[in-house]
Amino acid sequence: MEKKDEHIVPADELNRRFIRNMDWNLLKIFNEIVRNDGITNAARELSRQQPSISSARKRLEEYLDRVLCERGPAGFALTDHGQRLFEICEKLDELINTLQPEFDDLSCPSSEFFGILRCFRNGGSGSVSV
Numbered sequence: 304m305e306k307k308d309e310h311i312v313p314a315d316e317l318n319r320r321f322i323r324n325m326d327w328n329l330l331k332i333f334n335e336i337v338r339n340d341g342i343t344n345a346a347r348e349l350s351r352q353q354p355s356i357s358s359a360r361k362r363l364e365e366y367l368d369r370v371l372c373e374r375g376p377a378g379f380a381l382t383d384h385g386q387r388l389f390e391i392c393e394k395l396d397e398l399i400n401t402l403q404p405e406f407d408d409l410s411c412p413s414s415e416f417f418g419i420l421r422c423f424r425n426g427g428s429g430s431v432s433v
Contacts, residue, residue, distance in 0.1 A: 329363040332356055333371065334392040341379045 335345040336356065346353040364371050371385035381389060 325366065326362075329359050329366070330388075330392050330395065332359040333363055333388065334396060336360060336372070336379075337381065337385070337389045337392075 332345065332349065335348055336342055339345040339348050342356045342360065343353055346356040349356065360371070367384070367388075369384040369388075370382050371388060372379060372381050374380075
């Protein structure tokens with residue numbers, strides 16, 4: 304009987320680990336860069352410093368091992384990978400926005416329970432006002 308190499312991980316498992324370990328804030332920042340036509344405007348929109356936004360974009364590109372946007376004479380432009388990721392980010396944003404009303408409809412028996420619910424999982428996080 305042939306012994307399998309225990310260190311070989313199937314491709315679908317690698318993809319699940321890849322997504323599970325992603326920093327979702329990087330996607331949010333990338334989405335804002337595209338929506339605001341560049342890093343400077345995205346930094347202003349997110350109330351953050353321009354270098355932190357630029358650094359987040361670079362980290363996302365390194366994590367995905369893809370160039371997502373380029374600067375040229377005409378300004379900021381998405382690559383094909385960047386355009387595809389932006390489309391996915393827009394869908395994710397839409398799904399997240401549909402979650403907000405679900406929490407708004409929850410009624411609490413006491414006014415003691417309100418604030419921001421923060422969820423953390425494998426390095427990623429998100430928040431919903433409750």
